[in-house]
Amino acid sequence: MAYRKTPAEIGRLEAAREHLVTCATSVVTEVGWAQASVTAVADSAGIAAGSVYQHFASKTALAVEVFRRAAGREVDVLGEVLQGPGSPVERIGHGVEVFARRALENRGLAYALLAAPAEPAVGAERLDFRRRYRALFARAVHEGIEDGLLPAQNGEITAAALTGAIGEVLVDPLDTRDEEAAEELLVELVAMALRCAGAPPAAGQP
């Protein structure tokens, strides 16, 4: 009986935990939080329900971990776009497009992150998630105002509007049956976002 775990042991445990998180994410993506029971998740990962508690103290802890992983990825991607190169207005338009495109490509996950019924702990994470999104947009809006590209406005409200608007459009799918309709939706969304921020309807928007 060793005093410490060997690197190999630690590695296997880590891998098992990762696998569990991955499978749980899939289950949530497919059936939502409410239907993602410990049994269902364990089945998906190929282990017994009881074994889940070797890796997480509670179902809630697992759910929070799943949410944080997925939400963190989205925030990172949006952050890179919104704080990257280009004018503030260009970045806002691009950010909206990236946000929406990723959500359309994985709508189950987007719904889970944005709106699906969930336990309180996950709801709290979601609030934080949306705040981070808003903060990113708000910063870009403020830069646009400083640069004289956008009219004076409450940037926090505009940022909240952008996240709310995109979420609303994505969660209750309008019509995205084919590829073409989806692309059209993206174009309209970006145009709406730029109007919302007060960008003059000039070049780049037909």
Added chain:
Amino acid sequence: MAYRKTPAEIGRLEAAREHLVTCATSVVTEVGWAQASVTAVADSAGIAAGSVYQHFASKTALAVEVFRRAAGREVDVLGEVLQGPGSPVERIGHGVEVFARRALENRGLAYALLAAPAEPAVGAERLDFRRRYRALFARAVHEGIEDGLLPAQNGEITAAALTGAIGEVLVDPLDTRDEEAAEELLVELVAMALRCAGAPPAAGQP
């Protein structure tokens, strides 16, 4: 034993049912759907838990009734504003203001209608509720386009954006501590909405 209930009997039953719906609405407003157990609602109405089932076949049926009543009132109010007198642009601005003001005045109910975690049946009602809101806004936007007051755009997306934006702003309260801040929020919301619809930032908006 009468073959039919007397009018008085029917009246008393109706009244009891109404009372139950009213109390349930209060409970939901205060603690949300998740915490509004049959027991809690029955206590609030001053009856035993079992008696609830004299009026509703299930907890779900009661919840749906509560949602429909409250949501219906909001849709009616918004509909009157959006289909009332004034130019389409004026009506949109006024509609947003009314929507937001009512939500701010009864934030618990607004949260319950727009975002609070709820069982699937209530979620379905909520979807329908948002669709009706969107349809009302979309119609006004289309009228604005026809009248040459608004630029060409996908009215459905703009309408979705307006409901999503207002919901987002109201649900995660920015800063509405005092009366003044709340009024300022309303002004900014309306300005954002008009920008979003593409109304020229002319008279009426400082």
Added chain:
DNA sequence: GTCTATACCTAGATAGAC
């Protein structure tokens, strides 16, 4: 460490007395 079996709790729904 992982399994099986089970304890336990919450909450919706029902039965029968009054």
Added chain:
DNA sequence: GTCTATCTAGGTATAGAC
């Protein structure tokens, strides 16, 4: 018709064998 008491189902978490 309304009450009290109870039944039941679903799901989290734990105990103990292997």
